[in-house]
Amino acid sequence: MSNFFMNDRKTLIDDVIEGAILSTPFKNLAKLDVDSAIRVVVRRDWDKSKVALISGGGSGHEPAHVGFIGKGMLTAAVCGDVFASPSVDAVLNAIVAVTGEAGCLLIVKNYTGDRLNFGLAAEKAKNLGYQVDLVMVADDVALPDNKQPRGIAGTALVHKVAGYAAEQGKALAEVAKIAQQAIDATSSIGVAMHGCNLPGGDDDEEESDRIAPGQVELGLGIHGEPGISTLKTHNSEKIVKALVETLQQNLKKNAKLAVLINNLGGVSPLEMNQITKELVHSELAGAVRYLIGPAALVSALDMKGFSLSAIELNEGIEEALLSEVEAAGWHPLVKLEKLPVQKGKKISQKVKVKASTNEEVSKIITTITETLVSLESELNKLDAKVGDGDTGSTFASGAKDLLEQNKGKKLPQDDLSSLFGVVGDRLATVMGGSSGVLMSIFFTAAGQKVSEGGNLAQSLLFGLERMKHYGGADLGDRTLIDALQPALEALDKKAGDYKGAAKAAAKGAKDTASMKKANAGRSSYLNSESLKGVKDPGAVAVEKVFAALLEQNTVTKK
Structure with a gap:
């Protein structure tokens, strides 16, 4: 040959x-x-x-x-x-x-x-x-x-x-x-x-294997x-x-x-x-x-x-x-000359904020992070069917870090704009890969929107829009967006409607199992038969988080 x-x-x-x-x-x-x-x-x-x-x-x-x-x-x-x-x-x-x-x-x-x-x-x-x-x-x-x-x-x-x-x-x-x-x-x-190798030569006879x-x-x-x-x-x-x-x-x-x-x-x-x-x-x-x-x-x-x-x-x-x-x-x-080196000033955009306390926000952070940590094995097994088997570990790595920061009272719990900025900064550092960067974009942009006067749901939707813009995925592409966007839209329609948000997230995650083609992530390389009946692990993570938030909200009201 x-x-x-x-x-x-x-x-x-x-x-x-x-x-x-x-x-x-x-x-x-x-x-x-x-x-x-x-x-x-x-x-x-x-x-x-x-x-x-x-x-x-x-x-x-x-x-x-x-x-x-x-x-x-x-x-x-x-x-x-x-x-x-x-x-x-x-x-x-x-x-x-x-x-x-x-x-x-x-x-x-x-x-x-x-x-x-x-x-x-x-x-x-x-x-x-x-x-x-x-x-x-x-x-x-x-x-x-x-x-x-x-x-x-x-x-x-x-x-x-x-x-x-x-x-x-x-x-x-x-x-x-x-x-x-x-x-x-x-x-x-x-x-x-x-x-x-010689043009038209027989590979088995080539001296190149010497x-x-x-x-x-x-x-x-x-x-x-x-x-x-x-x-x-x-x-x-x-x-x-x-x-x-x-x-x-x-x-x-x-x-x-x-x-x-x-x-x-x-x-x-x-x-x-x-x-x-x-x-x-x-x-x-x-x-x-x-x-x-x-x-x-x-x-x-x-x-x-x-x-x-x-x-x-x-x-x-x-x-x-x-x-x-x-x-x-x-x-x-x-x-040949000495290697030219141009000195520059190192720029760091690490978020520097003062820690503050807010019991309600602290409980929400704890619920979200503990849920993601507990899902590590489940999400990895699910991702192994449609990806490279590390979704659970990726989300858990970010969640563990934020959980520790929250327990140590190192977060600006009472300043939502600063909180989202810190979360974005930490996720880019500890999650790694494209998931960490995407989630960092989501929270960083949301924090910026809050500082401009946006409410919680509007700010999170703005962060989602920025994440979609840079990541290239959208609704129907079989990603966590299919669960996250409808959940946030439910909260935007009615503030504090965790029941509606959880229901929307669950439906969005379920719908990913019937999507024949993934248009983003590792799943995009798989055929429809490989994806059939399997929920997107990122969407499942969002579904479980909103279910946990609904349960926490219900217990709090009682």
């Missing part, structure tokens, strides 16, 4: 090239039309008066190499199949298409297929009378004793430095010399926790080639430290650096920013002058990994890297 969005594996690379050309913001690319088997992308604005730069290789490393074509970087890119070197004929046609009297430089990653095919094409072009030179990028330092280090993400840095030299009108020999200086100044190493869960492989190649060692960790700090230690062994002691933080294709932006933070707090931080990325510049399809490429700066290389280009895949350098 393929892990890729694609139409036809046979036309995949042609489709990818078309998409890249059409989406470049500079409108400066064209596909070379010579043969359907030859995939070459060239600059539309090229006049052959300067040294041409050609790179390429197997596809699957996007945005390399098409993404680096444009003023100040490459003149053309030759695209092979996925992880396969382009043919000699494709490279030769690219040379002929873009090379003038100034000649061309081939920038090749150090892999056998690329070396041979680009090398043979260069020799054939020379026989046709073209000036051609070739440099090989070998920036991978994972294997210290390897006589032929691989070319990986540092290739993009070489494109940039050589592209600047060519844009300045330098001769071919000078451009090649500067490109080689950039190669010699660049060191890269990569790591991955999972290899890459890395054990919980481990990463250091020095993994950009085609999934095995690395040099494994680390039994996914900790970003430890992994970056290991990469930095290897890089430091290959860098001059006092060198100033630009570091490319390269996404190999399958790492989220969140993780790449974490990796960037680790780098700028690593042992390498004092040497880093510029950052490039984090971004994918030379990827490996969907490989879950990243690489670090450090280039030692001199005046020429720094100037070249900082120059502007018209290439969609390049990311401008960012000067």
Whole structure:
């Protein structure tokens, strides 16, 4: 089974090239039309008066190499199949298409297929009378004793430095010399926790399963080639430290650096920013002058990994890297500076009020909170049928806190506006989740309405309206609103009518059992069969509270 969005594996690379050309913001690319088997992308604005730069290789490393074509970087890119070197004929046609009297430089990653095919094409072009030179990028330092280090993400840095030299009108020999200086100044190493999948490949045969869960492989190649060692960790700090230690062994002691933080294709932006933070707090931080990325510049399809490429700066290389280009895949350098911090004054909206006593209000608070505490298990069981089974615990947590505050005479019982404000403040703190915030909105808004002269029922209805506005639920959405709103409307119609309010709440809660669809909360993800015959637990909580208030009111009157 393929892990890729694609139409036809046979036309995949042609489709990818078309998409890249059409989406470049500079409108400066064209596909070379010579043969359907030859995939070459060239600059539309090229006049052959300067040294041409050609790179390429197997596809699957996007945005390399098409993404680096444009003023100040490459003149053309030759695209092979996925992880396969382009043919000699494709490279030769690219040379002929873009090379003038100034000649061309081939920038090749150090892999056998690329070396041979680009090398043979260069020799054939020379026989046709073209000036051609070739440099090989070998920036991978994972294997210290390897006589032929691989070319990986540092290739993009070489494109940039050589592209600047060519844009300045330098001769071919000078451009090649500067490109080689950039190669010699660049060191890269990569790591991955999972290899890459090939388009249309069989998952059961993929090498990507080689890395054990919980481990990463250091020095993994950009085609999934095995690395040099494994680390039994996914900790970003430890992994970056290991990469930095290897890089430091290959860098001059006092060198100033630009570091490319390269996404190999399958790492989220969140993780790449974490990796960037680790780098700028690593042992390498004092040497880093510029950052490039984090971004994918030379990827490996969907490989879950990243690489670090450090280039030692001199005046020429720094100037070249900082120059502007018209290439969609390049990311401008960012000067590394101390983390900017802007001081601000902490704002606290904690309600500060003076405690007061009111026996009647105290009894109401006690009744409501004790009822909700006693319902914890019942509501949790009910919620387990239609939600995540925590409604009872959520309401009980808020109720227990307020019950304790009430018993300790810490509430402004004789000041309704302040009381609602305190209740709203406490519920946002102790209930947690969306329920705590919604109930906090309800009581906070109600308290504000009381301070403006509203009566109890009107103020609570105003709080409900605000809760509905921010929460998005309304009558009929199978929530506590279906019981709470009719109960409050009954009290608004006749002050102190606990019997009417309790009756309305009971009917509202009962009606939720026949509602086929919940439009808010976790229940909204369930089908009608799962909800059938089950009351909404929040509505049941409201029903039980008003029943308890009715009973208390009846006892008080006797």
